[in-house]
Amino acid sequence: MPEIYLGEFEQIVLLAILRLGDEAYAIPVRAEIDARTGRDVARGALYTALERLGAKACVTSRMSDPLPERGGRSRRYYTVTPAGLRALGASRAALLALWNGVESQLERR
């Protein structure tokens, strides 16, 4: 297990995909991120992140058939791999370990 490190944004993207389940293609992912974090990223930004996650085998993707809709182009749906889940769990644990006990200091402003 060669220790995969996720950047913060990559984590966010993975989480959004998980949350969306089988509706996870770029546009809804982007919307989800915006809704949850207020971060309004460009589509291009998202695609590069997704590509890099793919390179690390944290996600896989499949193309859909074209849709019978207004601009119904085929969509690329993403799924988080087990390796991706593991990596996510690891970074979460690391963050939690550091947060633990510090919250109180935050509240004091």
Added chain:
Amino acid sequence: MPEIYLGEFEQIVLLAILRLGDEAYAIPVRAEIDARTGRDVARGALYTALERLGAKACVTSRMSDPLPERGGRSRRYYTVTPAGLRALGASRAALLALWNGVESQLERR
């Protein structure tokens, strides 16, 4: 409020400083990070992060007097500013919002 974004590593550093209180100079910070996250970063890495946090006004620092010890050079002690605390709180909230409800999927491995 011009929206300060913290990278993941910067968050970790801030948290370590908070945790160390008034013993927060580079070497213990490094040790703390290693102990909590298993991340064994070079000193240089840490200093650049600290410098950048300084530039964003998330930390301040003061030099100590030289110490009467073997290699007793002066140390640079760091303190998290209110702005730093705010930024930390914000990124934590963002992460939490996304994590919320996803933990269950992680457990299923």
Added chain:
DNA sequence: GTATTAGGCCTACAATGCAGACGCCGCATG
């Protein structure tokens, strides 16, 4: 056809993460 809309991809640059080498300063010890 031509507009309009959804959505994938490419290019290129900025910000962050990280390491290794350098050098200072003070004690120690002969």
Added chain:
DNA sequence: CATGCGGCGTCTGCATTGTAGGCCTAATAC
């Protein structure tokens, strides 16, 4: 007092991640 050693700040430079913006295509609508 000179040489060495140990603690620690600092500099330079490259690698990885983050982000924007524009281009292109496929499909319906008119």
